[in-house]
Amino acid sequence: MLQNAFAIHGDIVWSKSLDQLECVPDGYLVVVGDQVQGVYPQLPDEYQGIHVEGQAGHLVIPGLNDIHLHAPQYAFRGLGMDLELLDWLNTHTFPEERKYADLDYAGRAYDIFADDLLHSPTTRAVVFGTMHVEATELLMDRLEATGLVTYVGKVNMDRNSPDYLCEKDAASSLADTRRWLDNVERKHYQHTRPILTPRFTPTCSDELMAGLGQLKQERGLPLQSHLSENLSEIDWVHGLCPWSSCYGQTYERFGQLDGDGKVVMAHCNYSTDEEIDILKRHDVYVATCPQSNMQLSSGIAPIRRYLDEGMHVGLGTDVAGGATLSMFRAMADLVGCSKLRWRLVDQSLTPLSPAEAFYIATVGGGSFFGKVGSFRKGYQADILVLDDSGVRTPLDLDPTLRLERYAYLDEEGGRMAQKYVAGRRVL
Ligand code: GUN
Numbered sequence: 429m430l431q432n433a434f435a436i437h438g439d440i441v442w443s444k445s446l447d448q449l450e451c452v453p454d455g456y457l458v459v460v461g462d463q464v465q466g467v468y469p470q471l472p473d474e475y476q477g478i479h480v481e482g483q484a485g486h487l488v489i490p491g492l493n494d495i496h497l498h499a500p501q502y503a504f505r506g507l508g509m510d511l512e513l514l515d516w517l518n519t520h521t522f523p524e525e526r527k528y529a530d531l532d533y534a535g536r537a538y539d540i541f542a543d544d545l546l547h548s549p550t551t552r553a554v555v556f557g558t559m560h561v562e563a564t565e566l567l568m569d570r571l572e573a574t575g576l577v578t579y580v581g582k583v584n585m586d587r588n589s590p591d592y593l594c595e596k597d598a599a600s601s602l603a604d605t606r607r608w609l610d611n612v613e614r615k616h617y618q619h620t621r622p623i624l625t626p627r628f629t630p631t632c633s634d635e636l637m638a639g640l641g642q643l644k645q646e647r648g649l650p651l652q653s654h655l656s657e658n659l660s661e662i663d664w665v666h667g668l669c670p671w672s673s674c675y676g677q678t679y680e681r682f683g684q685l686d687g688d689g690k691v692v693m694a695h696c697n698y699s700t701d702e703e704i705d706i707l708k709r710h711d712v713y714v715a716t717c718p719q720s721n722m723q724l725s726s727g728i729a730p731i732r733r734y735l736d737e738g739m740h741v742g743l744g745t746d747v748a749g750g751a752t753l754s755m756f757r758a759m760a761d762l763v764g765c766s767k768l769r770w771r772l773v774d775q776s777l778t779p780l781s782p783a784e785a786f787y788i789a790t791v792g793g794g795s796f797f798g799k800v801g802s803f804r805k806g807y808q809a810d811i812l813v814l815d816d817s818g819v820r821t822p823l824d825l826d827p828t829l830r831l832e833r834y835a836y837l838d839e840e841g842g843r844m845a846q847k848y849v850a851g852r853r854v855l
């Protein structure tokens with residue numbers, strides 16, 4: 429049993445509950461196989477002699493889970509932030525995604541994306557590809573090679589999209605999706621799984637939405653999409669689906685929230701009471717993406733309410749709506765956005781604390797993947813070892829404050845020394 433055990437030594441911090449951190453300074457995190465065995469102030473007798481990694485003084489935290497981002501948009505990150513969602517899609521996003529019909533371009537772009545994601549603090553991610561089957565398989569191959577755990581989606585879009593980035597009709601979109609799923613199954617990936625990905629209601633016909641709902645239930649697949657991100661988008665959905673009384677219904681009606689596979693909806697900035705009921709009824713995950721919501725002037729999600737309602741909430745970078753892959757930056761943005769919402773919109777919803785943002789980035793999004801995001805016994809051993817010794821200051825802080833600072837400084841003066849996913853060292 430001890431053969432596949434190892435320990436990591438350092439200042440160990442993880443979430444005990446939504447707003448409380450657990451901290452064992454100068455402790456030992458013991459991993460057996462792919463799971464956390466426990467965290468101890470000293471290495472217990474039964475583990476004496478196992479391999480010990482890490483270093484005194486380094487921070488040891490659970491990996492961060494980015495549950496919404498777009499791999500093909502990474503190429504133009506940090507550009508074109510001057511438009512709102514629908515104009516941004518037409519001006520910047522669709523012309524870029526078109527390029528992924530070319531596998532040579534896709535290979536060059538996805539090599540960079542996968543390598544940068546590996547070197548980021550993200551251990552698991554839920555990722556949009558493009559509508560192209562071959563490029564999406566190539567993306568999955570590249571991500572598989574990193575050892576990170578990901579869900580990756582071939583995008584469906586068969587209406588209201590430019591000719592150069594629009595599937596012919598629902599039947600061909602569904603046929604491509606089945607072909608992609610069959611190809612992926614034959615590859616027997618260890619870490620990479622498919623997720624159904626209707627882009628959003630405006631670009632998917634009713635027939636396509638119904639076909640995807642059926643496929644989801646037939647194969648027990650998870651599903652990701654966008655919901656109530658931007659006011660013009662919501663108006664458009666009401667026009668396209670006059671029978672609906674909220675945007676969420678346009679997914680629910682076609683069976684996309686049913687079945688065994690989990691569902692994650694990005695944003696939910698403007699979900700009504702009725703929509704919140706739908707999300708709760710189907711255990712849907714909200715992927716909140718604060719930086720994207722600022723850059724595209726989309727709005728501020730009422731995350732405190734979703735937490736109070738007991739909903740699943742995770743964090744996403746939404747690259748390239750968000751400019752960077754940094755989940756530390758996303759945590760700081762989440763706290764900052766919640767403060768602006770409290771100050772400017774609604775004083776009944778108190779701002780989030782850094783500890784709460786950390787919980788959402790680890791446990792909150794982690795549960796989309798199973799027992800992930802905590803150092804409790806039995807959780808998957810996803811671990812970051814962080815060296816913050818380069819932060820120049822005379823202060824001597826306890827590890828929880830150093831973690832808060834690490835996130836706010838977005839790794840300035842810091843460096844990720846090691847990274848593990850399910851007990852495997854990936855960096
Ligand atoms: N809604 C539909 N497509 C997209 C996209 O690519 N990014 C964002 N942020 N929202 C979307």
Ligand code: FE
Nearest residue numbers: 498654694746
């Ligand atoms: Fe998105």
